[in-house]
Amino acid sequence: MQQTTNTILMIRPINFRRNEQTAINNYYQKESDNVLPETENAKAQQEFDAYVEKLRAIGVDVIVVNDTDEFDTPDSIFPNNWISFHEKGTVGLYPMFAENRRLERREDVLEAVEAHGFKINNIVDYTSAEEENVFLEGTGSLLLDRANGIAYCALSPRANEDLFIEFCEDFEYTPVIFTANQTVNGKREAIYHTNVMMCLGETFAVICLDCIDDKKERKNVMKHLQDSGKEIIRITEAQVNNFAGNMLQVKAKDDKRYLIMSQAAYDCLSEAQIKIIEKHCAILSSSLETIEACGGGSARCMMAEVFLPKT
Known part of the structure; x- marks a missing residue:
């Protein structure tokens, strides 16, 4: 199994804004004072387009699907929460916490991926769990070490x-x-998605171990990372707040590896941390200021990796 892919699915927003339904437990979303949703959406589109351009410039194959005006889907820019694509041609569909996020699941997104030359053999659909108020938000909740067959999950x-x-x-x-x-306000609260505090590369893991309060759990996570040959690059809770955990390693042209992150994430890293990352792969950053502030998600959340076989 490969850990990184060259193909990424991204959804271009149409009605992007701060989603009041997710703000309940996503503490990274900020209130925007007197900014019209249209202005936020226009800024998010600019950030999205510049980001896609940067990814394509290094040779990443980006499948862009436009969001639809049919529903009110302010978070559609984060498709990795509702869908995942796997090597044997399997697609996972996931139950979402916010009701308006459930509307992001669209048949035509799968059709666009197939039209791009990929093969979907079967779909594993967990979405009926929503009826019991049970959720698992895709590769936001699941961090997959595909090469070693390990899945990490911070419960929330x-x-x-x-x-x-x-x-x-x-x-x-x-x-x-x-x-x-x-x-949060002096209290310890569960981090809503695993991929906010942790990122898995082929040969390294960026992780905020300080977020794991239970010592046994912390040791167990470290042991699995070390046993699977990953160098642990520690980040602080303050860096998590700047989305330094929300990164994704991708394959670019000539199989060169890049770690993709936002400008805010890059700016908060120390020189020492950057040096360690650059031992493993190059870095690409892009400004996602509006998307991070209103959406409470960053570079990794915007990319759904495609590992499907080609037709």
């Missing part, structure tokens, strides 16, 4: 333990379960 209102274990059984991953917290 958006990541249910039983459903995570079911996923691991279906897709043949060894589950590594823990709780990751952040300090």
Whole structure:
């Protein structure tokens, strides 16, 4: 199994704004004072287009599908939460915490991926769990070490333990379960998505170990990372707040590897951290200021990796 891919699906927003339904437990979303949703959307589109251009310039194959005006889907820019694509031609569909995010799941997105020359053999659909208020938000909740068959998951209102274990059984991953917290108004609160505090590359892992309050859980996560040959690059909770955990390694032209992150994430890294990352791969950053502030997600959330076989 490969850990990185050259093909990424991205959804260009039409009605991007701060989603009040996700703000309940996404503490990275900020209130925007007197900014019209149209202005936010226009800025998000500019950031999106510049980001896609940068990815394509290094040779990443980006499939861009436009969001639809049919529904109110302010978070459609983060497709990795509702869909995942796997090497044997399997697609995973996931149950979403916010009701308006469930409207992001669209048949024509799968059709666009197929039209791009990829083969979908079967779909594993977990979305009926929404009826029981049980959620598992795709590769936001699941961090997949595809090469070593390990799945990491920080439990939260958006990541249910039983459903995570079911996923691991279906897709043949060894589950590594823990709780990751952040300090919000002096209290420890669960981090809503695993991929905010952790990123897995082929030979390294960027992770905020300080978010894992339980020492046993922390040790267990470290052991799995070390045993699978990953160099651990530690980040701080303050850096997590600047989206330094929300990164993704991709394959560019000539098989060159890049770690993709936002400008805010890059700017908050120390020289020492950058040096360690650059031992493993190059870095590409792009400004996602509006998307991060209103959406509470960053570079990684915007990319759904495509590992499907070609037709």
